Amino acid sequence: MAAKQGLLEVADRGTLFLDEIGDMDVAVQPKLLKVLEEKRFRRLGDVKDRRVDVRLVAATHQDLSLASREKRFRSDLYFRISTLILHVPALRERAEDVPVLARHFLAEMGGARGRGQVELEPDAEKALMTYGWPGNIRELRNVLERAVLLSGASRLSRGDLRFESVPHEEPLGDDLTLEELERRHIERVMSREGGHVERAATKLGISRSSLYAKLKGWQHRGS
Numbered sequence: 001m002a003a004k005q006g007l008l009e010v011a012d013r014g015t016l017f018l019d020e021i022g023d024m025d026v027a028v029q030p031k032l033l034k035v036l037e038e039k040r041f042r043r044l045g046d047v048k049d050r051r052v053d054v055r056l057v058a059a060t061h062q063d064l065s066l067a068s069r070e071k072r073f074r075s076d077l078y079f080r081i082s083t084l085i086l087h088v089p090a091l092r093e094r095a096e097d098v099p100v101l102a103r104h105f106l107a108e109m110g111g112a113r114g115r116g117q118v119e120l121e122p123d124a125e126k127a128l129m130t131y132g133w134p135g136n137i138r139e140l141r142n143v144l145e146r147a148v149l150l151s152g153a154s155r156l157s158r159g160d161l162r163f164e165s166v167p168h169e170e171p172l173g174d175d176l177t178l179e180e181l182e183r184r185h186i187e188r189v190m191s192r193e194g195g196h197v198e199r200a201a202t203k204l205g206i207s208r209s210s211l212y213a214k215l216k217g218w219q220h221r222g223s
Contacts (some may be wrong), residue, residue: 008041008052022062022073022191033048033077056081061136079153091133091140092192098129098140098185100170104155109148123158131163134195139164183218186211 008017018024024032035041036056058081065082067073102120112117120128128160133139147160173213186204195198201211 006043007048008035008054011054014053014054016056018056018058020060021058022060022064022067024073024205025116026074027218028070029074029077033080038078088158091136093133095129097127101137101140102128102144105144106148109145116148116154118153119155121157124156124161126164127158127161132192134190134193135164186214 031041035052040051041054060071065075068075068078091101099120102125105185106118106120110116112157128140128143135142143161143163144156146162147156151160153160165220186200189203190197190200193203197211197215198208201208204211
């Protein structure tokens with residue numbers, strides 16, 4: 001029986017897309033570098049090299065320049081793949097794109113479930129545009145899919161949306177306690193920093209251990 005082709009062979013003379021390349025195991029990184037440099041690889045258990053020529057497109061949420069300096073990502077691989085770098089702003093920084101993406105996802109979801117077009121009420125659209133989206137587009141799709149599954153309606157309102165953290169439009173009322181104000185401020189900073197504890201702690205001016213302790217305490221209280 002013929003051996004099944006791997007992704008590299010399938011992508012030969014085409015484009016290979018690697019998502020989250022910054023999370024690639026350090027043991028695999030030199031193998032990828034060798035393929036890019038020498039345009040050849042060897043199947044697992046094989047003794048013959050195979051030629052391959054691919055255009056590599058990679059995506060990551062990490063700062064690979066920093067990761068290479070901290071020895072978490074091979075510097076030689078970083079310089080090999082960083083010929084052209086495109087910085088895509090986080091979803092929270094391009095709120096005007098949210099309704100366009102939302103309508104695209106809703107069209108897909110409605111069609112897949114035989115429900116036709118699912119639309120957004122103005123209050124739902126406003127909530128989507130003012131939320132911080134720490135999970136970026138994946139979180140947007142998840143929020144919409146959950147709403148479509150649970151609501152059963154052809155138009156989604158604000159009440160149909162369930163977010164993982166506090167939306168930015170939620171006001172800090174005068175009747176909140178100091179602890180509640182602190183928690184909401186921390187949640188908003190965490191949202192803006194994409195859930196990255198170390199960056200959020202720096203923004204808040206507290207130690208990472210202090211922030212971890214606060215987050216863990218709220219989690220245990222279940223509120």
